[in-house]
Amino acid sequence: MKTVFTTGEAAKICKVSQQTIIRCFDSGQLKGFRVPGSRFRRIPRAELMHFMRDNGIPTDALESGKRKVLIVDDDQELVELISDVFERDGRFEIKTANNGFDAGMLVKEYRPDTIILDVMLPDINGKEVCQRVRSDKTTDDVKIICISGMVEDEKIKDLQAAGADDFMRKPFEVDALLERVCALLDIEKPVTA
Numbered sequence: 080m081k082t083v084f085t086t087g088e089a090a091k092i093c094k095v096s097q098q099t100i101i102r103c104f105d106s107g108q109l110k111g112f113r114v115p116g117s118r119f120r121r122i123p124r125a126e127l128m129h130f131m132r133d134n135g136i137p138t139d140a141l142e143s144g145k146r147k148v149l150i151v152d153d154d155q156e157l158v159e160l161i162s163d164v165f166e167r168d169g170r171f172e173i174k175t176a177n178n179g180f181d182a183g184m185l186v187k188e189y190r191p192d193t194i195i196l197d198v199m200l201p202d203i204n205g206k207e208v209c210q211r212v213r214s215d216k217t218t219d220d221v222k223i224i225c226i227s228g229m230v231e232d233e234k235i236k237d238l239q240a241a242g243a244d245d246f247m248r249k250p251f252e253v254d255a256l257l258e259r260v261c262a263l264l265d266i267e268k269p270v271t272a
Contacts, residue, residue, distance in 0.1 A: 081124065081144070082123065082124050083121050083122065083123055084121065084122045084123075084124070085119070085121065085122075086101050086104065086120050089109075089122050089127055092131075092141050093127075093130075093131060093136050094136070094217060094220065100122075101120065103130065104122070109126065109127070109130045110122075110123075110129075110130075111123060127141060137190060139172075140190075145170055145172040146170060146171050146172070146193065146264055146266065147171070147174070147190065147191040147192050147193070148165055148171050148172070148173050148191060148193045148260065149173075149175070149176065149182065149185055149189060149191035149193070149194045149195070150162060150173060150175045150195045151175070151176045151177075151178075151179070151181075151182040152175075152195070152196075152197035152200075153200060153201050155177070157249075158175050158177070160253055161195060161256065164253040164254065164257055165257060165260075168257060168269050170266065174189050174191070177200075177201075178201055178203070179200045179202050179204075179207070179208050180202055180203070182196070182200075182208060183208070183211060186212055186215075186218060186221070187215075190218075192220075192221065192264055193221070193264060194208075194222070194224070195224050195226060195256065195260070196208055196223055196224065196225050196226065197226055197227060198227035198229060198234075198238065199227060199228075199229070205227070205238060205243075206238055206241045207241075209223055209238060209242040210241045210242060212242060213242035222244045222260070222263040223242060223245075224243070224244060224245040224246070224247060224256070224259060224263070225245070225246045225247075226246075226247050226248075226251070227246075227248065227249060228248065228249040228250075229248075244263055245259055245263060254269070257269055
């Protein structure tokens with residue numbers, strides 16, 4: 080378990096900009112130390128936890144160390160399959176939603192690192208979900224992977240313009256999806272047995 084964080088790492092955990100962390104550090108709101116002989120700032124785990132609690136920032140990302148994934152699809156069997164594969168990996172915490180409205184609520188309270196988003200939802204289309212996530216500055220770092228059986232390249236471009244980071248056509252291998260999520264989050268690819 081990591082005990083000391085850079086300002087960039089602290090910013091990702093708190094889901095704020097690195098500049099915000101640096102300002103809080105420099106003003107004394109966030110305690111830490113400077114690396115001797117350099118201008119680099121470091122924040123001990125206990126101080127970061129204290130800062131997060133004082134400012135009402137959910138501490139579960141710091142406590143579990145797991146990446147949060149929100150799966151949004153109305154196909155319950157697919158949701159269970161994706162959930163199983165990601166939970167078996169051990170580095171992910173999963174929440175699910177089967178419509179765009181629930182997804183919107185969960186994005187705000189759960190603060191996922193990644194959203195796996197079905198484009199064809201019963202109540203709202205994936206493009207609109209992408210636009211709503213991207214319109215909120217606090218969710219700038221959220222990675223969105225759209226999934227769908229649709230094949231029109233024009234629609235894929237529309238999704239990317241709306242803020243999707245990646246797209247996969249159904250049907251797909253869930254292991255390939257896991258690899259794409261790891262690549263987007265810049266973490267090691269899963270070790271396959």
